Amino acid sequence: MSDIETQLSEIQGKVAAAAKSRGDVQLVAVSKTFPSADIRVAYDKGQRIFGESRLQEAETKIQELPPEIEWHFIGRVQRNKVRKILPLFPYIHAVDSMKLAGYMDGVAKDLGLKPKIFLQVNQAGEESKGGFSESELASNLGELSALQNVEIVGLMVIPPAEKSDEETRLWFRKLKDLRDSINAGNLLSLPFLSMGMSGDYEIAIEEGATHVRVGSAIFGKREKKIEGELG
Numbered sequence: 001m002s003d004i005e006t007q008l009s010e011i012q013g014k015v016a017a018a019a020k021s022r023g024d025v026q027l028v029a030v031s032k033t034f035p036s037a038d039i040r041v042a043y044d045k046g047q048r049i050f051g052e053s054r055l056q057e058a059e060t061k062i063q064e065l066p067p068e069i070e071w072h073f074i075g076r077v078q079r080n081k082v083r084k085i086l087p088l089f090p091y092i093h094a095v096d097s098m099k100l101a102g103y104m105d106g107v108a109k110d111l112g113l114k115p116k117i118f119l120q121v122n123q124a125g126e127e128s129k130g131g132f133s134e135s136e137l138a139s140n141l142g143e144l145s146a147l148q149n150v151e152i153v154g155l156m157v158i159p160p161a162e163k164s165d166e167e168t169r170l171w172f173r174k175l176k177d178l179r180d181s182i183n184a185g186n187l188l189s190l191p192f193l194s195m196g197m198s199g200d201y202e203i204a205i206e207e208g209a210t211h212v213r214v215g216s217a218i219f220g221k222r223e224k225k226i227e228g229e230l231g
């Protein structure tokens with residue numbers, strides 16, 4: 001087996017075991033910067049959900065690969081790309097402001113689409129990252145719940161990097177608590193939590209992730225950091 005096959009199988013096994021013991025967990029295989037040939041290897045191993053963070057790169061791959069793939073846009077969404085992103089990506093992981101959510105809703109209406117979106121939360125208040133603070137989210141819940149053309153399915157976080165596992169766990173727990181408190185109100189109902197990457201997806205699963213976004217642990221080390229990448 002190739003490295004990709006071996007690494008993917010191991011991670012698929014862990015995700016499936018978690019899904020069995022406590023319900024739905026999806027592996028989003030983050031293929032940004034990796035060629036279509038690598039994605040094909042993972043596809044042939046049964047992987048159907050892939051994450052990309054740059055539109056132009058993804059457009060080429062989407063054309064080359066089977067239509068059965070469910071593409072998730074995980075990167076920062078630039079407003080001027082929304083019209084092209086929505087038809088290709090049924091899931092958008094990083095809707096980071098009320099303004100963007102509202103704009104996306106309008107474009108989705110024009111296109112006759114209903115994308116599933118996650119709201120990115122920046123509970124740590126990191127300047128370098130986008131996302132709703134807890135208080136922004138609280139004050140926008142009414143407006144968010146009124147959007148008719150996007151389906152808000154969950155929250156997403158990229159916790160501060162280079163912290164200990166225990167600190168990372170606390171960020172995941174904090175996101176889940178926030179999701180639970182939103183669900184306890186009657187404005188939004190959010191089934192999903194998008195959290196956990198190569199270094200911490202197992203912790204994220206323990207803390208309730210429904211979508212883990214794993215790239216380098218499957219495909220190997222990325223050569224370059226790319227524009228549009230978060231975190």
Ligand SMILES: *Cc1c(COP(=O)(O)O)cnc(C)c1O
Nearest residue numbers: 030074197198213214215216230
């Ligand atoms: C690149 C990226 C990932 C995957 O990162 P790895 O460390 O390679 O697993 C997950 N989420 C987002 C938002 C990313 O940009």
